[in-house]
Amino acid sequence: MKNLKAKAVCVMLSASMAAMGLTGCGSDNVDGTKTAITVNDESITLGQANFMLRYQQATMYNYYSKMYSMYGMQMPSEMYDKEGDDGKTTGETFKEQSLDTIEKELLMRQHAEEYGISLTDEEKQQAKEAAQAFADKNGDDVMKKLHATVEDIQDALELYVIQTKIYDPIIADVDTEVSDEEAKQTSISYITVSTAGTEKDDDGKTIDLTDEEKAAKKEIAQRFLDLLKESEDPATASFTDLRKELNDQLNAENTADSTDSADGSDESSSSSDASDTSASDASSASTSSSSDSDSSSEVSYLTSSETSFGTGSEKDDDDTCSLGDKVAEEAAKLKDGEYYDGVIEGDDAYYVIRVDKAFDEDKTESRRQTIISNRKSDKYNDTLDGWVKESDIKVASNWKKLEVTDADLYTMTVDSASTDSTDGTTTDSTTTDSTTSDSTTSGSTETTSTSSTGTASTSSSTAE
Numbered sequence: 001m002k003n004l005k006a007k008a009v010c011v012m013l014s015a016s017m018a019a020m021g022l023t024g025c026g027s028d029n030v031d032g033t034k035t036a037i038t039v040n041d042e043s044i045t046l047g048q049a050n051f052m053l054r055y056q057q058a059t060m061y062n063y064y065s066k067m068y069s070m071y072g073m074q075m076p077s078e079m080y081d082k083e084g085d086d087g088k089t090t091g092e093t094f095k096e097q098s099l100d101t102i103e104k105e106l107l108m109r110q111h112a113e114e115y116g117i118s119l120t121d122e123e124k125q126q127a128k129e130a131a132q133a134f135a136d137k138n139g140d141d142v143m144k145k146l147h148a149t150v151e152d153i154q155d156a157l158e159l160y161v162i163q164t165k166i167y168d169p170i171i172a173d174v175d176t177e178v179s180d181e182e183a184k185q186t187s188i189s190y191i192t193v194s195t196a197g198t199e200k201d202d203d204g205k206t207i208d209l210t211d212e213e214k215a216a217k218k219e220i221a222q223r224f225l226d227l228l229k230e231s232e233d234p235a236t237a238s239f240t241d242l243r244k245e246l247n248d249q250l251n252a253e254n255t256a257d258s259t260d261s262a263d264g265s266d267e268s269s270s271s272s273d274a275s276d277t278s279a280s281d282a283s284s285a286s287t288s289s290s291s292d293s294d295s296s297s298e299v300s301y302l303t304s305s306e307t308s309f310g311t312g313s314e315k316d317d318d319d320t321c322s323l324g325d326k327v328a329e330e331a332a333k334l335k336d337g338e339y340y341d342g343v344i345e346g347d348d349a350y351y352v353i354r355v356d357k358a359f360d361e362d363k364t365e366s367r368r369q370t371i372i373s374n375r376k377s378d379k380y381n382d383t384l385d386g387w388v389k390e391s392d393i394k395v396a397s398n399w400k401k402l403e404v405t406d407a408d409l410y411t412m413t414v415d416s417a418s419t420d421s422t423d424g425t426t427t428d429s430t431t432t433d434s435t436t437s438d439s440t441t442s443g444s445t446e447t448t449s450t451s452s453t454g455t456a457s458t459s460s461s462t463a464e
Contacts, residue, residue: 030401032147037099038394039106046398048152049102053402055156056098058410065411081406091404098404099395100388105159107387108166115169119158127157170383171376178368184312185363187356188331189239190323193221193302196348220250220301221343221350228339228352235337239354243304250301306356308363314371323351331355 032047061079068075080091112118119127131154135143143149195217197206209217224246231237310319311332321328324346331353334340339354357363 030147031398032149032152034396034398036396036399037102037106038392038396039103040110040391040393042106042110044102044106044155045148045152046396046402047146047148048156049399050402051146051148051153052102052105052156052159053095053098053404054146054410055412056101057094057404058412060094061409061411077406079406079409080404089405091406095402095404099399103388103391103393104384105163107384107391109159109162111387112162112166115166117162117165117169119161123161124158127154127161130154130157167380171379174372174375174379176372176375178314178371180312180359180364182312182314183364183368183371184310185308185360185367186311186331186358187306187308187360187363188327188353189304189306189356190327190351190353191221191224191239191243191302191304193217193224193350194348195350218343218345218350220246221352223249224302225339225341225343225352228354234339234354239304239306243302247298247301251298254299308360310367311358312364312367316374319367323349323353327351327353334358 030046030050032045032050034046035043036046036049037044064079065075080089080094082090084090084093086093131150134153135150195209195214197208199207201207224242227242227246228234228237228239231242307322309321309328311328321331324344326344326346330340330344334355336355336358339352344351344353
């Protein structure tokens with residue numbers, strides 16, 4: 001399996017990076033042979049650093065391109081040049097993160113021997129062949145714009161292979177035993193009656209509801225609770241159906257009130273003189289039209305939902321009850337099918353809750369796996385961060401010459417080849433399962449593949 005991972009990495013990296021508008025990294029004042037980054041006693045050239053930067057850039061671009069395509073959206077025209085609240089562009093922030101990734105990849109190689117990790121002769125040969133394939137496919141123009149040599153790319157590939165091999169040994173001693181008590185998840189059904197203000201004052205600030213308005217909201221929640229109590233089986237009654245029943249009642253009552261108000265207006269107008277009657281008729285017609293419009297569009301007074309949250313001993317911010325501590329506290333006291341006999345007030349809503357599963361086995365198992373994954377990520381990241389703190393890292397000034405901008409975009413394509421895997425089966429795809437622990441690609445890249453070779457194709461265009 002480890003050998004397959006190494007092959008897969010070489011396939012991915014021998015894929016083409018189609019460079020579009022390489023105005024930034026193609027400037028003549030960049031010397032790819034100069035040292036760019038030194039970590040302890042190991043240095044890499046600016047050409048290799050540039051290749052590794054652009055590979056990460058291409059990977060991110062392809063990821064977002066697929067995401068936007070999946071949702072039928074176009075990629076934004078401004079991706080790297082947009083300035084954030086910190087005054088830095090997205091490209092500048094990305095470049096800083098990429099530098100951190102490169103430094104950690106060098107440290108992985110320096111610590112590889114501690115974990116019994118090394119490259120086999122076959123893996124080195126695969127990296128060499130993949131680097132040459134990349135250069136042949138992309139041609140001299142792209143290689144010149146990258147300021148990289150075949151040797152630069154080969155060394156980068158070897159770093160990536162080590163990264164795939166060292167992850168498991170680093171996290172080998174992580175405790176993967178998680179008890180039900182630690183991972184316990186509780187699932188509830190609930191309705192929400194919002195108490196958040198919807199109107200704004202002249203300064204644009206939201207106006208809070210009055211005490212009377214909040215009391216009316218609480219009454220809606222209480223009416224739902226009464227319906228739940230009166231249902232045939234409160235333990236299994238559908239919150240969705242009960243919500244609709246109450247919402248229909250409230251809309252009907254609102255329509256009736258509006259009709260009564262309109263009738264009163266008509267009676268008052270009939271006692272006016274002729275000229276007043278004409279004006280009153282016009283006013284009445286306007287009111288009636290508004291009332292009809294209101295009755296034809298249903299108002300949503302409350303919503304029904306389901307959720308689950310941690311009630312075990314090992315919780316984090318992602319596992320807390322989003323409805324507030326009071327809901328979590330009361331839910332923890334209930335058994336399957338029991339409801340809280342009262343209206344719970346949250347920060348900006350009233351809730352009625354019922355516990356469907358005090359111990360949700362499926363959700364608990366999912367949470368168990370999340371806890372294990374988090375422990376592994378923490379161990380991996382803590383280890384790498386510790387190495388960084390202990391190391392002497394120097395970044396040459398020529399690193400500043402590399403820019404990540406919207407005028408300097410990269411993407412990558414992979415042409416899969418039909419090859420035999422180790423189990424004798426044949427496949428036409430390369431499968432990648434990546435676990436990212438850093439904000440870019442500095443995390444573990446768990447790569448598996450049944451394809452050992454791949455052909456790369458490229459295209460290059462310069463932005464006008």
